[in-house]
Amino acid sequence: MSQEITLAQLRRWLLAFTDRIIQQELYLTELDAAIGDADHGTNMRRGMDKVRQRITDENAPCPDVSTLFRTVAMTLISSVGGAAGPLYGAFFLRAARGTNNGAKSITLLQLAQMFRHGLEGVQQRGKAQLDEKTMIDTIYPAVEALEQAAQAGKSVADALALAREAAEAGMKHTIVLQASKGRASYLGPRSIGHQDPGATSAYYLFETAAETLGQEQA
Amino acid sequence: MSQEITLAQLRRWLLAFTDRIIQQELYLTELDAAIGDADHGTNMRRGMDKVRQRITDENAPCPDVSTLFRTVAMTLISSVGGAAGPLYGAFFLRAARGTNNGAKSITLLQLAQMFRHGLEGVQQRGKAQLDEKTMIDTIYPAVEALEQAAQAGKSVADALALAREAAEAGMKHTIVLQASKGRASYLGPRSIGHQDPGATSAYYLFETAAETLGQEQA
Amino acid sequence: MQKLINNPADAVLECLQGYELAYPHLIRVHYDPHFVYRIDAPVQGKVSIISGSGSGHEPLNIGYVGRGMLDAACPGAIFTSPTPDQYLAALKKVYGGVGALYVVKNYTGGVLNTELAMEMAAEEGFQVASVLVNDDVAVEEKANRRGMGAAVLVEKIAGAAAEQGRDLDSIVQVARRASAQTRSMGVALSSCTSPSVGRPTFYLPESQMEVGVGIHGEPGRRREPLVHAAEVVNIVAQPIIEDLELKAGDMVLAMVSGLGSTPQQELFIVFRYLHQLLTQLGVRVERQLVGNYITSLDMAGCLITLLRLDPELLELWDAPVRTPALCW
Amino acid sequence: MQKLINNPADAVLECLQGYELAYPHLIRVHYDPHFVYRIDAPVQGKVSIISGSGSGHEPLNIGYVGRGMLDAACPGAIFTSPTPDQYLAALKKVYGGVGALYVVKNYTGGVLNTELAMEMAAEEGFQVASVLVNDDVAVEEKANRRGMGAAVLVEKIAGAAAEQGRDLDSIVQVARRASAQTRSMGVALSSCTSPSVGRPTFYLPESQMEVGVGIHGEPGRRREPLVHAAEVVNIVAQPIIEDLELKAGDMVLAMVSGLGSTPQQELFIVFRYLHQLLTQLGVRVERQLVGNYITSLDMAGCLITLLRLDPELLELWDAPVRTPALCW
Numbered sequence A, B: 001m002s003q004e005i006t007l008a009q010l011r012r013w014l015l016a017f018t019d020r021i022i023q024q025e026l027y028l029t030e031l032d033a034a035i036g037d038a039d040h041g042t043n044m045r046r047g048m049d050k051v052r053q054r055i056t057d058e059n060a061p062c063p064d065v066s067t068l069f070r071t072v073a074m075t076l077i078s079s080v081g082g083a084a085g086p087l088y089g090a091f092f093l094r095a096a097r098g099t100n101n102g103a104k105s106i107t108l109l110q111l112a113q114m115f116r117h118g119l120e121g122v123q124q125r126g127k128a129q130l131d132e133k134t135m136i137d138t139i140y141p142a143v144e145a146l147e148q149a150a151q152a153g154k155s156v157a158d159a160l161a162l163a164r165e166a167a168e169a170g171m172k173h174t175i176v177l178q179a180s181k182g183r184a185s186y187l188g189p190r191s192i193g194h195q196d197p198g199a200t201s202a203y204y205l206f207e208t209a210a211e212t213l214g215q216e217q218a
Numbered sequence C, D: 001m002q003k004l005i006n007n008p009a010d011a012v013l014e015c016l017q018g019y020e021l022a023y024p025h026l027i028r029v030h031y032d033p034h035f036v037y038r039i040d041a042p043v044q045g046k047v048s049i050i051s052g053s054g055s056g057h058e059p060l061n062i063g064y065v066g067r068g069m070l071d072a073a074c075p076g077a078i079f080t081s082p083t084p085d086q087y088l089a090a091l092k093k094v095y096g097g098v099g100a101l102y103v104v105k106n107y108t109g110g111v112l113n114t115e116l117a118m119e120m121a122a123e124e125g126f127q128v129a130s131v132l133v134n135d136d137v138a139v140e141e142k143a144n145r146r147g148m149g150a151a152v153l154v155e156k157i158a159g160a161a162a163e164q165g166r167d168l169d170s171i172v173q174v175a176r177r178a179s180a181q182t183r184s185m186g187v188a189l190s191s192c193t194s195p196s197v198g199r200p201t202f203y204l205p206e207s208q209m210e211v212g213v214g215i216h217g218e219p220g221r222r223r224e225p226l227v228h229a230a231e232v233v234n235i236v237a238q239p240i241i242e243d244l245e246l247k248a249g250d251m252v253l254a255m256v257s258g259l260g261s262t263p264q265q266e267l268f269i270v271f272r273y274l275h276q277l278l279t280q281l282g283v284r285v286e287r288q289l290v291g292n293y294i295t296s297l298d299m300a301g302c303l304i305t306l307l308r309l310d311p312e313l314l315e316l317w318d319a320p321v322r323t324p325a326l327c328w
């Protein structure tokens, strides 16, 4: 059974993501205060406000999945700034290329593929590997889990639940890591013991995916 | 009986004054912090260090009373700064003129006269009257009391004790006054309730006079 | 005490040593008595402009020594007016034979120490005059008003007039007019800590501000809740505008000076609202200074200063200047 | 929050508005996307020098726009690198037809956003290059070093080279050499408070200092007891001297920049001891900057930056400059 994930569902998921980020602005700020410059919450919130505005604009709706992701990408790139802007921008931009132009729905496998492309985009831009205490530590295991579940023929709900679990574990794992990329790396060993802000915002991507996409059927 | 106050006694009194000021530096600083810029203690201390240095200099001793007072005046003027430097300088400079050149001792009446000249000097420079919450509020009543006691034929000890009492009362009276001269005047009514720093350092002049000059006989 | 200093008693000396090393192309420092003088002093045939100030207000005054402004600046102990021998020694160093003007901020110490110095100078045959700076509107009695931001403006204007080769009387005249046409007021968001004191002079709780504060760490006229910058500007600027009787059509020089620890960003926010307020009144902001120009050690807050310009004052303001703090 | 601001979200905008009103003779501001550009842009036939920075470091970068330095500066949100559209819009405004150099501070955000902008610029046919500033010795791994004080120096040197009419490659070369010959380190005596955060980013207890701190409010490499300024200078300058392999006979440009809330007096005390330390090593302090040149909102502390000069770099440093913050 090949479940379809529609454009409308993806849109609802992204809106849930924006809401979650906006709701967690203070928490993300606190995380970035401990090992950074305390702006991740503000920046992501500003970007998500813009994304929400843009993808709910009835005068200029995104006609297909590729456009939706590309629009999110460009909006984030032009409004977030800092490290997170280009990196999340890369994620969505490369994800957009993982789907056929004009497609108004995708399969679970295609979603996994898109996320894989997105991850590659982040890694290409940011050059971070696993265990460097970045958003990669959330996205990488989540994408792996999603791919495996998709290839094993799991349902959308089950696959996204597994991805979410992996994302959560990855996010929490950043606590014990010493940062070797990004602002936290300037602290050296003092970065240990604090959860990474970017890994946390990235978790919300998979958390909201499981909560929205995973709850609905085509 | 006309008691003589010798040059050596006056020197000892002034040294006691420098010691008292130096000992009370922190207190004078605190008083000037409440209604000023917190420098009266530091400035007076710097001046008193220099005075002490100068009048204990065995290579250049002050040969008479007039020179002693003038030397103190010039030392204070060139080292204290702020409001207190010129005002205490005026006190000692004008006091110096209240005695004969070359005199190596003075009578109680002459001391009162010197202090009267000194008071006039401070009032001429600073243009302050009674009850403006300045050192005048200490010096004026002290000089009045000293003059009256001297004219009434009291002993040096008794006269200086009365002067000290008057000085102490004058100093404490500044607490309830609103300043109309000096830095405290910028605070307006907020200057009420705090003892004036300059009135306090001036009190030590009379306090130490009673303790030293008042205890010794020619 | 969170400060980058050594022995507090040496702070002034070490700062002067640093200044001398930092501006060898502009100034020199004389020690004991302390004063800072322009590198090409004495400038013969030019009236000398001299000012003194307690330390702790940098760049006032030592940062204003150089061509087009002060010939010499005398730095006292922190927040303490310098002594007459400093003023006299500086005079002797920079005197160009045609008179000297002392710019005096209206504080008992500043006035008395300069007075003594001028008496001594006159006795020695120097031609000296003074201009009093008393621009603070927070103090009601005009004769008692503190000298604040106007010191910067008057020193610049007097310095330019001197550079033009004017005689002492002419410079006194234009300097006094500049002083008379200037008003200031300060607002503090914190007290300051003097090195020799080791703690803030007064304690200002969070969410409060001191209105009508001076530059020596003393409390202000009143304490109020801290409000938005736009409203702070109204509160601070209104008394200035009223006292100066500014009206539509007037032309001003506006200075927003940080008091020492306020970030530049906030000073420009303040200026933006000050500019708007004045423009709405029909007052033209012809020139401006925004930054740290007259400070109070590490006090947070700012001073607003307005000078009503006329063509002559504007011309003198625009004249070239080359000092550590002002350059154009 | 003891600040002179209105809505924290408007702080950057209002600061820009204030800047524009304060320096109408030097700069203009473009809004949405935000950038500050020199009043005579585009200067045809001259390579454009552009830099971007999060806000909160003023005068870096917007204070360095003008003749002899930056053609444009892009201000991001506080402590946040600006976005590619800012960089591209600024480029289009100031491009003089012969190339543009982006001065990039080495932070993930700065690097990535500029990278994106340069890709977009190249696609549109602009000739662009970049110079990386990564002078912070507090971070061991060279490739990861933060860009700090060297940004000021490189922008000045690149700006002067561009004003001389040099071509892009020549400017890239000299800018990269300036960058490679510069090292910095910071020490903080307090954290800073970002308007949108409302509290200090970290809490530094009395009598402690953060060594190897950056300019974005993040904690430093280590926390130690606060010592006398002379010793702080040793602690901060030694790693710079070692990493730069400074030796007797070398000539340096030394910058002591306050981090925002440190009074001028302390900065000159620091410089006095830095000068002594270098002189004792036989290193000649040929030029210096002491003041607030690259800040971190209201952080207390300072940054020490040393650039090993050669005749060409010295000549470019001395070239005339006319910006809000630097003037000679």
Ligand SMILES: Nc1ncnc2c1ncn2[C@@H]1O[C@H](COP(=O)(O)OP(=O)(O)O)[C@@H](O)[C@H]1O
Pocket (backbone or CB within 6 Å): A032, A036, A037, A039, A040, A043, A044, A081, A082, A083, A084, A085, A087, A122, A125, A126, A127, A128, A133, A134, A135, A136, A181, A182, A183, A196, A197, A198, A199, D079, D080, D081, D107, D108, D109
């Ligand atoms: N090279 C990188 N690759 C992947 N993620 C990164 C990289 N550098 C930083 N990040 C992420 O960015 C987050 C910080 O984002 P943000 O605070 O918005 O930017 P900045 O560090 O510029 O202030 C970090 O928590 C980290 O997860």
Ligand SMILES: Nc1ncnc2c1ncn2[C@@H]1O[C@H](COP(=O)(O)OP(=O)(O)O)[C@@H](O)[C@H]1O
Pocket (backbone or CB within 6 Å): B032, B036, B037, B039, B040, B043, B081, B082, B083, B084, B085, B087, B122, B125, B126, B127, B128, B133, B134, B135, B136, B181, B182, B183, B196, B197, B198, B199, C079, C080, C081, C107, C108, C109
């Ligand atoms: N006009 C004046 N006449 C007499 N005494 C004065 C006058 N002005 C100030 N004082 C005295 O000076 C004291 C302050 O001295 P100080 O703190 O050393 O100077 P400053 O006010 O310049 O900091 C006040 O407490 C007051 O007693």
Ligand SMILES: [Mg+2]
Pocket (backbone or CB within 6 Å): A032, A036, A037, A038, A039, A040, A082, A183
């Ligand atoms: Mg951050």
Ligand SMILES: [Mg+2]
Pocket (backbone or CB within 6 Å): B032, B036, B037, B038, B039, B040, B082, B183
């Ligand atoms: Mg005082």
Ligand SMILES: [Mg+2]
Pocket (backbone or CB within 6 Å): B037, B039, B082, B083, C054, C078, C079, C080, C081, C109, C216
């Ligand atoms: Mg004083």
Ligand SMILES: [Mg+2]
Pocket (backbone or CB within 6 Å): A037, A039, A082, A083, D054, D078, D079, D080, D081, D109, D216
């Ligand atoms: Mg940032």
